[in-house]
Amino acid sequence: MEEAIANIHLSDSREAVITQAMGLHGQALLELVYSYVQNRELAEDLTQEIFLKCYQKLHQYNGKAKFKTWLWQIAINHCRDYLKSWYNQNVFVSEEHAGAVSSMKEAFENQVVAKDEHEQLAHAVMSLSPVYREVIYLHYYEDLSMKEISYVTGANQNTVKTRLKRAKVLLKESLEG
Incomplete structure (x- = not known):
């Protein structure tokens, strides 16, 4: 992927690079974004x-970083911007309330039907605040190193380590409680 990007200036094939990126990272990126907005x-x-x-x-x-790490940085910043946006706070909330009954029914059905450990863990991860959820997701689901997570989130490595440690404690409490 990095080689294709390096050759962009020679062949002017940005479309090909983006098409390749969508094929390689599209599904994982969608899952990352979903972890922020929780709406498909x-x-x-x-x-x-x-x-x-x-x-x-x-x-x-x-x-300087892997292409995927660079793309994740763009994605996380875009999600953060969306969550802070006027639209999200003023319009999307209204739509969410309109579908609250069906969402609650769906959540109840999911809890009744699926009681296995994987779904309990996923639920616990989704209940974390975005700061903790993003380090858990990037470290365990995307296998990024502390250095890469630091680059993507803009936090220093010690902060990332502290967030990861705190997120593990919160997950343990959630799963045991």
């Missing part, structure tokens, strides 16, 4: 916006 349709929309941003900023990729 919204996650799909935001994922498309993220790939558009990636396309627009591809010339800024300098190869």
Whole structure:
């Protein structure tokens, strides 16, 4: 992937790079975005916006980090921006309330039907605050190192380690309680 990006200036094939990135990282990126917004349709929309941003900023990729790490940094920043946005706080909440009954029913059915440890863990992870959820997700689901997580989130490595340790404690309490 990094080689394809390095050759962009020679062949002007940004479209090919983005197409390749969507194939390699699209599903994982969608899952990352979903972990922030917890709404499938919204996650799909935001994922498309993220790939558009990636396309627009591809010339800024300098190869200091892996392409996937760079893409995750764009994605996390985009999700954070969305969660802070006026639209999310004023419009999406209203839509969420409109579907609250069906969401509660769906959540109840999921709890009744699926009691295995994997789903309990996933639920516990989703109940964490975004700061803790992102380090858990990036470390355990995306196998990023502390250094890569630090780069993606913009936090120093010691902060990342502290967040990961605290997230583990919170998960343990949630699963045992």
